[in-house]
Amino acid sequence: MPSLPPPWLPLDRASGNLEEQVYRHMRDRILSGKIAxxxxxxxTRVLATSLGIARSTVVSAYERLKSEGYLNTTTGSASRVAPLSMSAFAKRDAAPRSIRPAPNVAAEQRSLEPGVPDLTDFPHKAWARCLGARARWPRVHDLGYGEACGIRELREEIIEHLSTTRGVVARPEQVLIVPSTRVAIDLLASLRLTVGGKDVAWMEEPGYSTAKVILAKTGASIIPVPCDDAGMDVSGAVGLPPPRTIYTTPSHQYPTGTTMSLQRRLALLDVARSSGALVLEDDYDSDFQYGSRPIAALQGIDRHEVVAYLGTFSKILAPGLRVAYAVVPSWLIDEAQAALQLRGAVVSTHIQAALADFIREGRLRAYLRQMNEKYAERMAATVSALRHHCGHLLDVTEGSGGLQLASWFHNRTADDAAAADALRQDGIAPQPMSRFYLGAPRPGLLFGIANASTKDIDALAARIARILTKCGGGSAPTGTLPHQ
Structure with missing residues (x-):
């Protein structure tokens, strides 16, 4: 095969991270159909020689493309582009229409409670220094009302962080700073779903119950779309009313923890484009991956601006900061900013400015590296302990990332809500998986690992096994499990 000239895959050596550049260029050419x-x-040897870079750099880029489903490789054979649906990347259509306003929602904590990060290792000194500097010497614009969508510095730092870690492609103008992901979902739902109308919203099944409540408050019909080991499967929604909004957690599905496959991502984008729907991509804790690098965000491969990317600092830093964000399509910027200003859902300018400094100084990245190691150790210990002590009762998932660990009762008729109540009375607080379903649920328990103690988890898992066994191993209601 002839060597490829540099213009085919231009590299900017000054900006560094050559592996990321090779990966991005190859991925974009595959998605655009330039590589069939x-x-x-x-x-890898030929391409590395052609580009004048180390072969290991190209190998890493190819491995990443393979892991995300873009390439097929077999030992001893050349790498080839995987069969993909390209209809989601056809000629850009006109931007979807827009609409108007809606409402809001709330939480507690104990052992193995999901949704709660570890706050004991919060970088207090570094944060205090950033916050103190902004409080002691505030700039003039720090004292004013500021922009409703957030200060420019923080929006720039968020885009810089997301582009390098999650593959998000956007401008700072597309970022809205909000107090929580719930506010972001509520805001965007209000722009897409007519209150009291007959709009349709598709929702992962199982899925984030708070998102269901927010979407339902508009009066929209919520249609559950099934998830399996490859994530949300829109092929299962064929024949259903077309959606105006689609809620999904593709990189780390909540609550199951699965990752949506590339084929499913392309199919979802295709449905959104053809139906004029806005996809709400909630990327709540994808900074934490154990054993593999995080798969790029759905927003990064969206070529028709149908995805709004949602993220939060509550899971990766601390809920008390009350800082989250939405990266909206460019066609929605003006309407979203106007709606946000009307609501007055703002974050303190000093908190925003301090957080911008915290990210710029590399403190966030360092903290994420530190916590990834700790959370990975706690996840592995929790998986091992639960499988050892509760394996006869629960099918415990791999726990490849995030702060939650899903498990399923072997007994499909189990009353997981009653089992969760029994555990809560003993100071252990998993959530029943049934609460995440609109339709017939699959019973199980969702554990939080962020605050698990590796030295105590074995004894805790043994306690869980005893409690579940004592009350029938999660069997169907017989009156033996107490309810609070």
């Missing part, structure tokens, strides 16, 4: 399905790619 089934096409053979140059060997």
């Amino acid at each position: 399905t089934g096409q053979r790619l140059p060997s």
Whole structure:
């Protein structure tokens, strides 16, 4: 195969991270159809020589493309582009229509409670220094009302962070700073779903119960779309009313923890484009991955601006900061900013400015590295302990990322709500998986690992096994499990 000239895959050596550049260029060419399905790619050695970079850099980029489903490789054979649906990347259509306003929602804590990060290692000194500097010497604009969508500095730092860690492609103008992801969901739902109207929202099944409540408050019909080991499957929604909004957690599905496959992502984007729907991509804790690098965000491969990307600092830093964000499509910027200003859902300017400094100084990245190691250790210990002590009762998932660990009762008729109540009375607070379903649930328990103690988790898992066994191993209601 002839060597490829640099213009085919231009690299900017000054900006660094050559592996990321090779990955991005290859991925974008595959998605745009410039590299066709089934096409053979140059060997890692040939491409590295052509570009004048280390072969290991190209190998890493190819491995990443393979892990995300873009390439098929077999030992001894050339890498080829995987069969993909390209209809989601056809010629750009006109931007979807927009609409008007809606409402809000609330939480507690004990052992193995999901949704609660570890706050004992919060970088108090670094944060106090950033916050103190902004409080002691406030700039003039720090004292005013400021922009309703957030200060420019923080929006720039968020885009810089997301582009390098999550593959998000956007401008700072597209970022809205809000107090929580709930506010972001509520705001965007109000722009897409007519209150009291007959709009339709598709929702992952199982899925984040608070998102269901927010979407339902508009009066929209909520249609559950099933998830399996490959994530949300829109092929299961064929024949259903087309959606105006689609809520999904593709990188780390809540609550199951699965990752949506590339084929499913492309199918979802195709449905959103053809139906004029806005996809709400909630990327709540994808900074934490154990054993593999995080898969790029759905927003990063969206070529028709149908995805609004939602994130929060509550899971990666602390809920008390009350800082989250939404990266909205460019066609929605003006309407979203006007709606946000009307609501007055703002975050303190000093908190925003301090957080911008915290990110710029590399404190966030360092903290994420530190906590990834700790959370990975706690996740592994929790998985091992639960499988050892509760394996006869629960099917415990792999726990490849995030702060939650899903488990399922072997007994499909189990009353998981009663089991969770029995555990809560003993100071252990998993959530029943049934609460995340609109339709017939699959019973299980969702554990939080962020505050698990690796030295105590074995004894805790043994306690869980005893409690579940004592009350029938999660069997169907017989009056033996107490309710609070």
